[in-house]
Amino acid sequence: MxxxxxxxxxxxxxxxxxxxxxxxxxxxxxxxxxxxxxxxxxxxxxxxxxxxxxxxxxAAGATGVVFHRAPAMPLTIVHPGTLHAVLPLELQAGGIELLLADERLAQRLADPKFPLAAQMGPAQRRLRLGGIGLDELAPGEWRPIAPRELQRLRRGVRLPPTSG
CATH class of the missing domain: 3.10.290.10 (RNA-binding S4 domain)
Incomplete structure (x- = not known):
C-alpha cells in the first residue's frame, strides 16, 4: 500500500x-x-x-513527515494544508520531500541565506535534506519526522520573534 x-x-x-x-x-x-x-x-x-x-x-504526525516522492508524482497526494514543503522538488525530479507543520521553520529552511537552501542542488536533494535521509523508504512511502531530526533542523535555524 x-x-x-x-x-x-x-x-x-x-x-x-x-x-x-x-x-x-x-x-x-x-x-x-x-x-x-x-x-x-x-x-x-x-x-x-x-x-x-x-x-x-x-506528536510525530503533527510535526511533519519525510516523503519519498517518485518522479512526476504530484506532491498534493500527501500535502495537506497543515504541512508546508521545504525546498520542494521539481515535478520530474524524485527524492526526499520534507513537509513540516511549523510554517515559519519551513520558510526559514528554504531561505537562500540559510546553508541548507544554499548548498542543495537538485541532485543533492534526492537522497538527503538537512541530514534527514530516505532510509529504506520506497517511492510513495512516508514516515513521521523523528523528534531528533526536527531538533537538528531547529538548532541550525534562528527564527525571528513572532509579532503580536
Missing part, C-alpha cells in the same frame, strides 16, 4: 524506542489505530490516521 508506513516505524519515529522496543507497546495493547487496539507491528498507518498510546495522541 503506497503512502503508508508500518506502525512500528511510526512509533519509533515518535521517539518511543527502537522498532523492536515499540513492539512491546503493541503486544500489551497500549496502542490504538483509528480507535481499534493495534497489536501487529506490520499494520500500515496511512497519513491522517489517528494513533494513540495509552489514550494520548502522538
Amino acid at each position: 503506497a503512502g503508508a508506513v508500518r506502525i512500528n516505524r511510526y512509533l519509533a519515529a515518535a521517539g518511543l524506542g527502537t522498532r523492536r522496543e515499540v513492539e512491546g507497546l503493541l503486544r500489551t495493547g497500549r496502542v490504538t489505530l483509528n480507535g481499534a487496539t493495534c497489536d501487529e507491528p506490520a499494520t500500515r498507518v496511512e497519513f491522517g490516521d489517528v494513533v494513540l498510546l495509552d489514550g494520548n495522541a502522538l
